Amino acid sequence: MPAWIDIRYAVRLLLKKPLFTLTTTAIVTVGLALTLYTYTLMQQLVFKPLTLGQDTQLIAIAGEFKAAHGARQRVDPYHLNRIQAHSTLLQSMSLYQSAVRTVGRLGNEAMSQKVHLTYVQWDIFEVAGVQPLLGRSFGPADQQNETQSAVVLSHDIWQRVFDGNEDIIGQVVQVEAIPVQVIGVMPPGFAFPTRAQVWQVMTQTRLSPANPSNRGGLQAIARLKPDVTLAQFQHELATLLQRQIQTLPQEFAWRSDVPGGYLQAVPFKLSVDVLYQHYSVLVAMMLVVLLILLLTCINVGNLLLARVNEQIRDVAIRVALGVPQRRLILQMLWESTLICCFGGILALGLAQWGMTLTNQALDEIFALNGARPFWWTISLSQDSVWMLLGAVLMMILITGLIPAWRALQGGMNGILRDGTRGAVSKRAGRVNQVLVITEIALSCVVLVIAAMLLGSSLAAQQADYGVQTEQRLTASVRLAWGSYRWNGGEPQARKKRNDFYYGLKEKLEQLPNVRSVAYFSSLPGTGGGTSHFEIQGQAAEVFSDNPMWNFEVVSRDAWRTVGMQLLEGRDFNLTDLAIDSRELRNSGSPVIINAAMARELFPQGSAVGQRIRTLDGEGWHTEWRTIVGVVSDSIHGPTLNATSTAYTGYGLMDLRSWWMNIVVHYSGDESEAIAALQQIMIDLDADATVHQIQSYQSLIKQPLLLMESLNQVFLVGGLVALFLAASGIYAMSANSITLRSQEIATRRALGAPDKQVVGLFVRQALVQLAVGLIVGGLSALWISGQLTGAMNIDPHSYVWALLGIPAFIVLLVLLATLLPASQQVKAPPAQALRQS
């Protein structure tokens, strides 16, 4: 019964001041919604272990992530095989390699579709714990069959490419124009390990390579035995690798150049490179959101505190009437409980809406390349609901206990006797100061980080990549593996590829609406990744002191097609296009470098004629390349990525690639250019396929989309933080001045000029500002330091955030001090004394 009375009292209080109730509920809703949304997003994208319905989590064993290259170190299958054979902590383990291939009906190459195909060991589905919907899973015999490979189709590919034909099992289809047999169809939604649409069993030869050139993007997926931790396995992994290197047989001695710790075990979700690379950004985001939640709690707590200060006489009367302390606290808590619970319900809806928008954004981001990991669909989970309940509970406690503490601060006799609302005890005053300082520090951290990330993201979107993107069409041109076998690189194979690539270019350039055509391994604005290189005669003593560059291969006419200029030396010529690669090596492969590299590394004279080569820390290096020209600057990779560099070297497309990015500079209508490209591709070779046709502008935007989406969360977080900071700091400062209204009135009665009274509060605010900004600024610096490993913080954004945000907070605090203090000194002292 008393609880019911207290609830009714709390409801009455809330209804009495609807604006206050609306404001506090809105703050609670926004804070909780942002926390719930970000928690759910992070859990499902990264932090919640992937189990696929089993008790043990899936882990990845992969090459160490090389930040400079923006990719993982290549893995020797020999090592993975040995780990598979000797580990005592793994329950199961299977190897796989992701790829993009074309799949279609036999004899109907033109209708082939580009799919994410995963080459797998036969037991991959055993590790996943999922069996096919139709047909059978792979068996050991499939792996031994070197003549015809077996494939399993995803439900989606079965439906889309093979019309859901139930007789598909046993049929022969083609992958890259090579016949393969379909043995099964997986259940809907199954895309294990990440985004697979077709699974093809790996042959034994592929799994046991005998030479180092076969090192590839092989990865392993495994389940740990129950009660085994990832750290324990990581230790075992390092020990096993070390032991293997020491006991290598002579014929595998070349493997000893692999450092012992190059393999790492990570929770499977973190094996997605873009997440691993931006892990610190994600952690920073979680941190920022938690700080926002804390800000929310403090703000709402402060609003309730201010209200208790207004009602302190009522509270004193209740105390005088003998209300037990516990009951008084409960009364305070009911008000917070109602606000927080209602806010929590609204937050649930708001977060759900945010998730729907995110899923739509992810659909859009991955519409072209389909590279979306299967678990990247955001929805409310049981964990999220528990988290929300926890956050609501925490909020109730913080926002309820702050005013309850004030109410129980004693001095009730004085309050009853004097009726003074403005009298504040020394301790209450200190607590208020601490709250203001905390608010300033938290706001500083949140706003600085949000401003840095948003500024950097915006700068990346508006960056000058050094190319012209208007009226440029880009696409990925892929030769069918079966029709363009390399066979060791004999001249016929090279000629066939050469004929295709340059044939396509010439045919397109004959069209009246096509100005020029070129190929790039990665077009400026995309790709990226860096390696060390040395200049002949100028090698650094320590390998890592050598400069880094990004190396790309291009076709003839590359510069003209993307609007770059040759500034010095010569372009690639027909001599460079020599078919025989040995001849090419002997004469020194030509390389063209960008202007920044020429200017900064060869300041004394011309770069043309100098020789450079790429190298790594393990003694490996390419042949010397001779610089034959200098072109205008361009940036490869989004400027947001830490792997982007100002130095780029271009080699001539050496025709080993069985796929290249084509760029078509056209005039007139884009759709005509697209149709022409597709038609000429079919005319030239029906086995070759063209994918991801899009404008150059949209191609440049593509790698930024994911970070852009994450930054949208930061933007919302930043705006919420801005609102919370502005309103919170104002409310805190105003409240702290209101609490001292009696002191102000007394000082004025004693003859203090108004300017001095206001000045007193400004001075105190400045001290609080200094403490808050130092703490907040240092924390922001530390967090931004953690982020620089994962992304490039735009220098302008960095400076603006570090100077602008504190300046904004200073302005805010001064305003929040001056306005209420001026208000206080505006009224006659007698009125203030009477009110206080």
Next chain:
Amino acid sequence: MSTQYPNHEMLVELNQLNKVFVSDDVETWALNNINLRISKGEYLAITGPSGCGKSTLLAQLGLLDTPTNGTYWLAGHDAEQIDKNERARIRNKEIGFIFQAFNLISDLNVEDNVALPLTYRQDLSREQRRARVAAALEQVEMVHRASHFPAQLSGGQQQRVAIARAIAGEPAIILADEPTGNLDSKNAAAVMALLDTLHHNGATICMVTHDMSSALRTGRIIEMKDGAIVSDSPTSARSAIAV
């Protein structure tokens, strides 16, 4: 205790002074046609029932509020003609306040509380301020508590500190609003004795009080009702009536 009214030099002069509060279209005449003169060295009490306008009158006397109309002269200054800053300066230099709720600043110790009004003055050096604070504390016998904070003092002690703060600036007039209202009888008697002493030493004191025994210690009693002065007579006359 003899009253020097009306023979001494005039310090305060109120003529036809009114104060009207307007709220929700309702006019409340807090002060109604007040005429009052206070001479230098006088010791007077303003009495009357709650809500009769005593404290409002004191606020007018202390330049804490402005009248709706009428004139007020304080120590030769026309209150109507002086700006906010000058009012603050006059409050600081010419007036000493003693409040019922003491109104000490909780963050400042006793010494700093007493020194507070002096810090707003430009004409005193640090040494002079220190000397005045020491003298004021000695007068109220609170030297031994100089470094204590208000929360560490009893009500009586706090009021003594407030009195020290009021006299430290050597004001022309001390305005005391129910100075014993928050004190027990023992402490109230001690505070009243202190005010008596100050008066003996030449201070002009105007005190608002409910307590007739306190009022009878002064030389003149002004009685108010419904915002108007209903009687203004020397205490001796009251004493005679009482006898």
